[in-house]
Amino acid sequence: DIQMTQSPSTLSASVGDRVTITCRASQSISSGLAWYQQKPGKVPKLLMYKASTLESGVPSRFSGSGSGTEFTLTVSSLQPDDFATYYCQQYNSYSRTFGQGTKVEIK
Amino acid sequence: EVQLLESGGGLIQPRESLRLSCAASGFTFSTYAMGWVRQAPGKGLEWVSSISDNGGVAFYADSVKGRFTISRDNSKSTLFLQMNSLRAEDTAVYYCAKIGLISSNFDYWGRGTLVTVSS
Numbered sequence: 001d002i003q004m005t006q007s008p009s010t011l012s013a014s015v016g017d018r019v020t021i022t023c024r025a026s027q028s029i030s031s032g033l034a035w036y037q038q039k040p041g042k043v044p045k046l047l048m049y050k051a052s053t054l055e056s057g058v059p060s061r062f063s064g065s066g067s068g069t070e071f072t073l074t075v076s077s078l079q080p081d082d083f084a085t086y087y088c089q090q091y092n093s094y095s096r097t098f099g100q101g102t103k104v105e106i107k
Numbered sequence: 108e109v110q111l112l113e114s115g116g117g118l119i120q121p122r123e124s125l126r127l128s129c130a131a132s133g134f135t136f137s138t139y140a141m142g143w144v145r146q147a148p149g150k151g152l153e154w155v156s157s158i159s160d161n162g163g164v165a166f167y168a169d170s171v172k173g174r175f176t177i178s179r180d181n182s183k184s185t186l187f188l189q190m191n192s193l194r195a196e197d198t199a200v201y202y203c204a205k206i207g208l209i210s211s212n213f214d215y216w217g218r219g220t221l222v223t224v225s226s
Contacts, residue, residue, distance in 0.1 A: 043217070
């Protein structure tokens with residue numbers, strides 16, 4: 001099975017900061033990577049797919065990059081609504097695997 | 108408006124069985140692949156299973172393979188998850204989710220149903 005590892009596990013940042021989350025796959029997944037955002041008590045929300053394609057309605061301050069085994073999610077200027085937990089998820093193989101999550105908290 | 112409403116969760120003893128349902132509305136159910144994702148209390152997301160639009164193909168996480176069965180009734184716009192031989196580690200909120208045609212990912216989620224496996 002493909003394993004997904006996110007770093008860091010927790011990230012402390014301020015409004016306006018540029019933040020980057022990294023996701024690594026245990027084997028190549030080409031561009032088969034999605035990113036989700038989950039706020040406490042809420043269901044996850046799809047942010048991005050195919051590593052860098054923004055889901056409809058997602059603000060352009062979110063961007064994604066990478067292919068193969070290393071991927072990043074960047075928020076160019078963190079807004080109050082962005083404090084949440086972010087998950088990467090591979091969908092290249094017949095199975096899907098989520099990373100363990102990165103919590104973005106207020107510094 | 109897309110709506111997914113899970114039901115069937117509850118407190119169940121180890122080694123027993125439970126069937127979850129997910130009633131879908133607001134979209135042409137038979138056109139979309141669907142899946143189940145779970146989240147243990149205070150933990151991250153774990154993909155459980157996915158099924159193709161016509162129900163002909165299904166995939167499972169290793170942790171549930173051989174114990175869980177995903178199915179669907181397109182005539183009733185309903186997704187199911189039959190869970191057998193339940194274990195304490197299956198305790199989680201189970202989300203039903205729709206897979207987008209373009210994104211190939213979970214673009215709409217239900218609010219989830221809690222399954223607690225405990226004696």
